[in-house]
Amino acid sequence: MNPRSLGEWLAYLEQLHPSAIDMGLARSQQVLSRLALGALAPRVVTVTGTNGKGSTCAFVAALLQAQGLKVGVYSSPHLLRYNERVLIDGVEASDEQLCEAFAAVEAARGEVSLTYFEMGTLAAFWLFKQSALDAVVLEVGLGGRLDTVNLIDADISLVTSIGVDHIDYLGDTRESVAFEKAGIFRQGKPALCGDLDPPQPLLDKARELACPLFLRGRDFDLSSTDTHWLWRGSTGDGAVVELHDLPLLDLPMENAALALQAYLLTGLPWDAGQVRQALLETRITGRLDRRVVQFAGKSVQLLLDVGHNPHAAQYLAQRLATRPVKGRRLAVFGLLADKDLDGVLAPLAGLVDDWAVAPLDTPRSRPAEDLAQALTNLGATVKSHPSVDAALEGQCAKATADDQILLFGSFFCVGEALAWLERQALEDGVDGSAG
DSSP states (O other): OOOOOOOOOOHHHTTTTSSSOOOOHHHHHHHHHHHHHSSSSSSEEEEESSSHHHHHHHHHHHHHHHHHHHHHEEEEOSSSSHHHHHHHTTOOOOOOHHHHHHHHHHHHHTTTTHHHHHHHHHHHOOOOOOOEEEEEEEOOOSTTTTTTTGGOOOOEEEEOOOOOHHHHOOOOOOHHHHHHHHHOOOTTTTTEEEEOOOOHHHHHHHHHHHHHHBBTTBBBBBEEOOOEEEEEEEEEOOOOOEEEEEEOOOSOOOHHHHHHHOOOOOOOOOOOHHHHHHHHHHOOOTSSSSEEEEETTTTEEEEEEOOOSSHHHHHHHHHHHHSOOOOOEEEEEOTTTSSSSHHHHHGGGOOSEEHHHHHHHTTTOOOOOOOHHHHTTTTOOOEESSSHHHHHHHHHHHHTTTTTEEEOHHHHHHHHHHHHHEEEEEHHHEEEOOO
């Protein structure tokens, strides 16, 4: 029998368990024990939060790699290729590596039923263990307390932000969300929170576990001007460390500030020049991701962002307001059915001149008609399209060199746009680098 290809493995994983999400650790813990993985690396940093997990993980990994450490990063979801979820020393895991890892988990699984995410997470753990890493950075998929990532004990636990999302699993209050996210804290180990107003359950959990707790606005913080920003943090023994005249970043500097505090607590060498360079070079696809595309003989500016809930939309609106464009801002927008449509649109409606909406290529998509109606109710100019590709091409056709196309609303939306960009690179020629 020929071994499965990666595509065949992923198709197999999708039908292994009766539900896509099945919160709880018992089944995964059973398989993890059979795999006998033990500690994945000498340093483990786990990151959760309503928004900002991906960029925070990227900043933490960049700071560690700047010291010559071999680092593994696990994140989800992916945009184009499953391989994006598992990085080893800055390189995506190959199809062959992932297939080998899935085979190892499948052999250990036996009769235990695992979801797609659980299988993928355990496979990432197996790969990290084989790779003799110095550190791993783990992004929680959903919540924290009952997420498969939480099988691994973190040396440092990070909570980026706390907002209401995934209410079917995490509850409909910030307090219930905070309780779930604080589930990644470990006895006596540092816990960090980048939310300026952490709900009481998070503070209570840190106190219960005697975690040294580092809060933004108290133990670390940032301030910025039009040209630079400043960071202040605290060592484990309370000494204050500052970095001045840091370059402005495209990625959220709040998440860079959180990552800097985490890095400071590792006790690794602190070289201001290396730290600055690591932050400046950090990139992450689909988060405030600027591109330039050649379309029909003209250059068009794109800004891609996976923001899909009110908290992320508010942050995106703040960034857009500080970076006006010479011409118009044209939007391409798609959203999943379980997201807060009005909450996402409210901060952004006044910043966009023209909207193109489309359904996403998933059964979970909200119909384009719903999106168009919500925007019409806000007095926006909007046109519905049958697909993200069609919406993007429609806006590109309208755009001048001074206009900017903002494409946002979902990982699915950005993923479809990236696939379109790759096809354009083959057919018409694209400058795929950040603009």
